[in-house]
Amino acid sequence: MRAPRPILAAASVAVIFISLPVVGLLQRTPWSSLDELLSRESVIQPLLLSLLVSVIAALVVVVIGTPLAWTMARVDLPGRRIVRALVLLPMVLPPVVGGTALLFALGRRGLIGQWLDRWFGLTLPFTTLGAVVAAVFVALPFYVIAVEGALESGSDELEQMAGTLGAEPMRVLHRITLPRLLPAMGAGVALAWARALGEFGATITFAGNLPGRTQTLPLATFLALESDTEEALALSLVMLIVSLAVLIPMRDRWLPGRRPDQ
Amino acid sequence: MRGLLVAALLASTVACSGSDIDDLTVFAASSLTDVLPDLAAEYENQTGTTITTVFGGSNHLAAQLRDGAPADAFLTADARLLEQVATRERLVRFAANRLVVAVPTGNPAGVSSLADLARSDLRVVVCAETVPCGAATSEMNTTIDADSHEISVRAVLSRLSLGEADVGIVYATDVASEPGAQPAWPQPEACPCVTYTAGARTYWALPFLAFLASPAAQEILVRHGFATGELD
Numbered sequence: 001m002r003a004p005r006p007i008l009a010a011a012s013v014a015v016i017f018i019s020l021p022v023v024g025l026l027q028r029t030p031w032s033s034l035d036e037l038l039s040r041e042s043v044i045q046p047l048l049l050s051l052l053v054s055v056i057a058a059l060v061v062v063v064i065g066t067p068l069a070w071t072m073a074r075v076d077l078p079g080r081r082i083v084r085a086l087v088l089l090p091m092v093l094p095p096v097v098g099g100t101a102l103l104f105a106l107g108r109r110g111l112i113g114q115w116l117d118r119w120f121g122l123t124l125p126f127t128t129l130g131a132v133v134a135a136v137f138v139a140l141p142f143y144v145i146a147v148e149g150a151l152e153s154g155s156d157e158l159e160q161m162a163g164t165l166g167a168e169p170m171r172v173l174h175r176i177t178l179p180r181l182l183p184a185m186g187a188g189v190a191l192a193w194a195r196a197l198g199e200f201g202a203t204i205t206f207a208g209n210l211p212g213r214t215q216t217l218p219l220a221t222f223l224a225l226e227s228d229t230e231e232a233l234a235l236s237l238v239m240l241i242v243s244l245a246v247l248i249p250m251r252d253r254w255l256p257g258r259r260p261d262q
Numbered sequence: 263m264r265g266l267l268v269a270a271l272l273a274s275t276v277a278c279s280g281s282d283i284d285d286l287t288v289f290a291a292s293s294l295t296d297v298l299p300d301l302a303a304e305y306e307n308q309t310g311t312t313i314t315t316v317f318g319g320s321n322h323l324a325a326q327l328r329d330g331a332p333a334d335a336f337l338t339a340d341a342r343l344l345e346q347v348a349t350r351e352r353l354v355r356f357a358a359n360r361l362v363v364a365v366p367t368g369n370p371a372g373v374s375s376l377a378d379l380a381r382s383d384l385r386v387v388v389c390a391e392t393v394p395c396g397a398a399t400s401e402m403n404t405t406i407d408a409d410s411h412e413i414s415v416r417a418v419l420s421r422l423s424l425g426e427a428d429v430g431i432v433y434a435t436d437v438a439s440e441p442g443a444q445p446a447w448p449q450p451e452a453c454p455c456v457t458y459t460a461g462a463r464t465y466w467a468l469p470f471l472a473f474l475a476s477p478a479a480q481e482i483l484v485r486h487g488f489a490t491g492e493l494d
Contacts, residue, residue: 109425210410
């Protein structure tokens with residue numbers, strides 16, 4: 001289909017708007033000293049930590065997010081709207097507020113946190129686990145809306161049919177619902193992982209900032225911006241490459257745009 | 263209609279530019295969070311000029327200024343930063359501050375000496391070295407097993423008042439202003455000390471610099487626990 005000119009023009013503006021900062025970053029990147037910058041411990045350490053934290057967070061998101069999305073889409077919950085609003089809240093809440101809220105709930109003197117500390121000697125702030133918790137908090141909604149959306153738009157005829165033919169609910173879930181859901185789950189997990197990788201505000205507020213333990217790539221970049229611009233640019237480039245490396249291949253296979261059954 | 267929109271946009275740009283004789287924009291180190299509003303109120307009393315304050319880690323503020331953020335004056339504990347941002351005139355050492363080892367009120371972990379800062383079983387929080395309080399902390403030459411390097415002294419203070427950290431290093435004035443934190447033990451006038459420098463970036467900020475050196479302003483600073491610096 002040929003696009004009308006005004007639409008093409010507006011779309012081009014959007015593309016330029018999005019790519020301009022990337023171009024800005026690339027033209028300031030110190031390419032000649034990049035080798036040395038990228039081999040620094042202060043670059044490699046946050047990169048590895050960020051990968052660790054974001055991958056664990058993405059796994060947790062799948063494990064708890066899939067049942068949540070299914071429940072929201074398929075079960076007639078009382079107050080379903082409120083549940084949905086609550087689940088989506090971290091998407092619109094400033095991450096710093098989310099981090100502070102996490103402190104009041106899971107911090108050492110927090111609602112639940114004080115008992116974790118007293119009974120298990122477990123305190124989340126200032127630990128890698130705390131960084132994972134912050135990442136899960138902000139990333140979960142991205143996964144849940146992707147999966148819930150797919151569940152809502154797809155019909156449940158097949159599931160009903162399997163049910164009337166005598167299949168147990170868990171078997172229906174396993175043999176029919178989940179396989180049809182895989183593309184949406186892939187898309188959701190890509191978005192959630194990317195959000196977890198870029199997480200800054202909730203992490204620094206809740207988990208703190210210590211190299212090797214809680215200092216993820218975004219935190220390291222923020223601090224480097226204040227002391228070593230070249231290193232900050234190298235760190236930014238690493239984030240850019242890692243994110244694109246995951247999002248570009250995802251596009252065709254997973255991201256919404258083609259129906260799962262096509 | 264379109265013309266109106268453009269005019270409105272232009273007007274808002276001008277309003278934000280900070281170069282306005284009736285309203286000064288002052289960027290200030292976060293350790294001045296409590297005292298600056300009092301100073302601003304007194305300045306407004308005397309001159310009728312209102313002051314809009316922006317607080318943050320000094321390095322972060324300096325980076326914003328380098329990137330063109332509009333501010334008439336910049337108050338920081340790191341005089342070197344003022345060399346990176348254009349200033350018309352400077353007021354060196356208009357106040358001084360010192361570091362203290364601080365704990366949540368009641369000292370629940372029983373911190374009693376500098377040696378406790380090296381204990382791995384305590385949650386120790388300090389400023390990142392990129393901000394002045396962190397630079398001063400590293401000048402203490404004490405072994406510190408830190409659990410977090412916070413991006414401003416106020417962030418360290420909030421870790422203490424929320425009880426997330428057992429011990430931290432902040433400015434004496436921060437402890438004085440925060441009921442949730444106290445010095446770990448009586449710490450007499452000890453250094454390393456930091457001194458604050460004010461830089462005027464616009465013509466309009468020059469009277470404000472003069473005001474900072476005045477007896478009225480110095481009295482407010484002392485009331486907040488600052489030492490009056492040796493003014494140059």
